[in-house]
Amino acid sequence: MGGIGKTTLTKKVYENELVNGHFDCCVWITVSQPYNVSKILMSMTKQIYQAKETTLRQINMANEITLISQLRKCLQQKRYVVVFDEVWKIEFWEIMKHALPCNDRGSNIIITTRSDLIGVSCKESLFDQVHKLQPLSQDKGWELFCRKAFQIEFQRCCPRELVIMSMDIVKKCEGLPLAIVAIGGLLSTKEKVSLEWQKLHDSLKDYSISGSRLLWLCVAEGFIKGKKGKTLDDVTKEYLMELVHRNLVQVSFGEHDYEIYRMYRIHNLLHKIILSKAAELNFYQVLEAGDTTSLGKSRCLSIRDVRENVSRQFKLLKVLDFEDAPIDYLPQEVSNLFHLKHLSLKRTKVKILPKSVGRLQNLHTLNVVGTAVHELPIEIFRLYKLRLILAHSHDFEIKNTFYSMRGAKVHEGVGCLNDLQALSFIVANHSGVGLFEELGKLS
Missing domain, CATH: 3.40.50.300 (P-loop containing nucleotide triphosphate hydrolases)
Structure with missing residues (x-):
């Protein structure tokens, strides 16, 4: 990379x-x-x-x-x-x-x-060679970091009280020379005390995102334009694999709910560059706890604490992703977000999906996976643009994988959702034969 x-x-x-x-x-x-x-x-x-x-x-x-x-x-x-x-x-x-x-x-x-x-x-004969550069070893990375972070003081050696934190910082650079040089150079200008080192250390957070979540978010935001004969999902996967081949995006494998699936991430240094550029272009903004700065015109907003009525200030919001957020109900104001395309409450403590969700006329994705929502309101049948309904959860007290799966109850009428591409999962014996007749209408 x-x-x-x-x-x-x-x-x-x-x-x-x-x-x-x-x-x-x-x-x-x-x-x-x-x-x-x-x-x-x-x-x-x-x-x-x-x-x-x-x-x-x-x-x-x-x-x-x-x-x-x-x-x-x-x-x-x-x-x-x-x-x-x-x-x-x-x-x-x-x-x-x-x-x-x-x-x-x-x-x-x-x-x-x-x-x-x-x-x-570019290889055209047996004599042509491809040399794939490998990251620096931990020892070489540490040597380079010390040369940059302690250029003048301490004879290019790390003070004892900063060794553990510094070694962890070098580890997070993953052997990338540019990252080590950039971070070492930044720390060379800072006071050589634990507090300054801790600030930078805490900002290098590792996070991977599942391929499916990434795909839904890209499509919902309108980043991807369709190609003749291909679905938006297919086009998004093509772009993602191109980024992987260019070594801009890294692939790993995660496991959750008994499933193994692909996860994607980017290097910490690249992440910092992207955040810096996104802020410069008013594309992305982070609101920390107690932040009083203007919300501006950012297209994407990350909120680090639960705020009252924040959705009132974003009438044009297209994506609302509460995944893993510490909330136990869906704020009433969300129903006013007419342009919303993607709503995820995945792994939150929400128990009930309010009837007002039926006002989200442009919703494409509804995700309540891993929540205590066991029934979908009949009002979702007004959402004719729905493409994905994801509503399953696990009862981890039951060891058998099949029987630990829980679906959500739906009412008769699901057959009106003509754009639906995925339905995961519903309780099959809730509405009798009529439910199967409704499912038969979904192409």
Whole structure:
């Protein structure tokens, strides 16, 4: 992933005097994204020719095909090394390889990328190697952290009273050099006392999110646009797997309610960068206990304490996720959120779903999994846009997995919910044969 040292390591090799002296010409191109093929080809040509003014004018006027042809002709008789740093698209190499002849003179091409797929796709012979950089070991990470956090004081050694906390901070960096350098550099400016260290330590909280929850939230927020022949769920999964392949999102496996499922998380450093950018763009805001700051125009809000009437201030709210929150009832004001698409009370202490929930005309997802809600009000049949009803729970006193599952009671009429895609679970013997006839109407 970003910050593991791909560019740093490559630059160390590229700038080495022995390496420079071994090749006839050296080219370094930072690709990143988006990229312009013509500009990259021009930059390569200028670096190779070390062009004079007359040549520069000719290069700037040439088209892509001409530039590729010129590069091939020039490099055919040279031992060259070319670095393409930060490649994001497979298509990039498919174009660039035509400008770089295989001339049996010991030339080298180095590509750095975050994408496993690009690494594999660029291999064209058994001689091509993919070197996957590994995180630093705990010992190397600790050594780097001490060099950065204690640059001047304590002879680059950690004071005894800060050792345990510092080692835990290094562990949370997960061997990522950029994270260790950034956090070590930040702490180098702080007073070397436990209180300052504790503040930063507490801000590095690990959290994983299930794939299903992530998918529902993305769809409900409207982040994902549909593609022809594919559902929104399928498109969301495609995007998520692309982020995994690019090493921006990490996969782990979690277990809950006897199920093993995929969990997703991002590195602490990346999380901090995202939060900083989100706050800058008024996209996301966190309200701490006793916070009196203006709520502003943030699209997403995280509330760290239970607040009275907070929903009154967010008439346009689309997502309300109370998962694991310490609440035992659904605030009455929630029924006024006409634009709400996603309502989750998962693993809260809520016992009753109020009739007023029937006013949420745009609701797509209703999640009361793991609550004491054992009956869904008949008013939910007004919610014609519902796609998911998740209402099961477990009785953990019963050891048998099948019999420990509890569903919710629903009334006759569920067949009117034509958009429903998932119903998990309902009590089958509650409304007699009529319930099965209603279920038969759901396509």
